[in-house]
Amino acid sequence: xxxxxxxxxxxxxGVFAAHTISEIxxxxxxxxxxxxxxxxxxxxxxxxxxxxxxxxGTDVRLSYxxxxxxxxxxxxxxxxxxxxxxxxxxxxxxxxxxxxxxADTAEIIGRCxxxxxxxxxxxxxxxxxxxxxxxxxxxxxxxxxxxxHLDSMRLKSLIARYFRVHVSEVHxxxxxxxxxxxVPLWSATTIGGIRISNLPxxxxxxxxxxxDTVRTSGEAxxxxxxxxxxxxxxxxxxxxxxxxxxxxxxxTVSSHITSEIHGIGDVCIGVPAxxxxxxxxxxxxxxxxxxxxxxxxxxxxIKKVTAEVMERLEEAR
Ligand SMILES: NC(=O)c1ccc[n+]([C@@H]2O[C@H](COP(=O)([O-])OP(=O)(O)OC[C@H]3O[C@@H](n4cnc5c(N)ncnc54)[C@H](O)[C@@H]3O)[C@@H](O)[C@H]2O)c1
Ligand SMILES: O=C(O)C[C@H](O)C(=O)O
Numbered sequence: 001x002x003x004x005x006x007x008x009x010x011x012x013x014g015v016f017a018a019h020t021i022s023e024i025x026x027x028x029x030x031x032x033x034x035x036x037x038x039x040x041x042x043x044x045x046x047x048x049x050x051x052x053x054x055x056x057g058t059d060v061r062l063s064y065x066x067x068x069x070x071x072x073x074x075x076x077x078x079x080x081x082x083x084x085x086x087x088x089x090x091x092x093x094x095x096x097x098x099x100x101x102x103a104d105t106a107e108i109i110g111r112c113x114x115x116x117x118x119x120x121x122x123x124x125x126x127x128x129x130x131x132x133x134x135x136x137x138x139x140x141x142x143x144x145x146x147x148x149h150l151d152s153m154r155l156k157s158l159i160a161r162y163f164r165v166h167v168s169e170v171h172x173x174x175x176x177x178x179x180x181x182x183v184p185l186w187s188a189t190t191i192g193g194i195r196i197s198n199l200p201x202x203x204x205x206x207x208x209x210x211x212d213t214v215r216t217s218g219e220a221x222x223x224x225x226x227x228x229x230x231x232x233x234x235x236x237x238x239x240x241x242x243x244x245x246x247x248x249x250x251x252t253v254s255s256h257i258t259s260e261i262h263g264i265g266d267v268c269i270g271v272p273a274x275x276x277x278x279x280x281x282x283x284x285x286x287x288x289x290x291x292x293x294x295x296x297x298x299x300x301x302i303k304k305v306t307a308e309v310m311e312r313l314e315e316a317r
Pocket of ligand 1: 012123125150
């Protein structure tokens with residue numbers, strides 16, 4: 001059985017993630033961590049969630065704290081602490097402010113929960129994964145971000161609707177930045193096990209329109225309802241379930257790569273990774289055609305954002 005801690009638990013994503021994670025059978029303890037001053041809200045969340053556990057028949061020991069160090073003994077620590085973007089902002093506009101929070105948090109986690117897996121949700125998630133990796137002092141397998149998993153799910157849903165098939169029949173991946181430079185892998189997209197480009201209807205697929213929809217999904221949802229919640233919350237739970245169930249699923253998360261993809265490396269970026277109880281292990285893959293150049297571009301962009309953030313952090317600390 002496992003202890004899961006959620007940082008930023010008073011936020012939109014944190015609260016719903018607590019609900020989705022509580023449904024995972026391996027979770028025995030869940031700790032919600034918020035900022036000092038938010039005790040009443042945290043206590044309210046715990047009572048409300050406990051009621052839902054009773055109604056559902058879930059048996060999770062739930063507690064809250066304003067001290068990150070109480071994450072001690074956690075198997076998985078999820079960080080959704082930090083500013084969300086407002087309409088019109090790019091995720092990268094949040095980089096420095098959220099990096100300060102992430103660096104401080106990661107240092108504490110590195111000391112109090114050295115064996116945990118640290119899962120970043122805070123945006124811009126690729127740069128935040130790199131910051132958390134550096135300041136926690138963890139091994140690369142222990143630190144990962146939600147990356148392009150949610151983007152991949154968004155594309156999967158659009159493809160399933162276009163072909164009028166159940167989502168479980170569609171396998172697809174978006175790699176690279178969780179942001180503008182994301183790269184769809186049509187070469188790795190199958191429907192009912194058949195490569196999408198081998199289907200007669202492929203030529204009519206509005207591929208560019210689909211990718212544009214995925215790229216702008218977050219912003220469109222934030223404009224409409226203030227925050228993306230259900231998509232990220234379920235995506236977070238999928239990853240936590242994969243880890244705690246030692247499932248060895250290959251999901252697309254932000255992970256530190258060295259040379260797994262066309263020799264490109266030294267960056268935290270969305271890539272397919274095998275995920276189990278020991279953490280996250282990028283899978284070496286070959287890309288096709290435009291995908292290579294697209295991935296290189298995405299890597300260059302993330303490296304630049306990450307380097308700028310690291311430099312400013314060094315100066316500020
Ligand atoms: N990677 C993804 O796919 C994805 C999806 C959704 C949201 N996000 C990101 O997750 C983060 C949270 O989003 P949200 O909608 O829940 O935001 P929110 O404003 O509702 O919640 C933010 C949380 O962070 C905490 N926080 C804010 N400043 C802090 C500080 N200085 N120190 C400690 N904690 C602090 C708040 O108390 C709150 O719990 C944002 O960065 C958002 O962009 C990422
Ligand atoms: O778009 C955002 O800022 C939130 C998140 O990254 C998302 O894609 O839902």
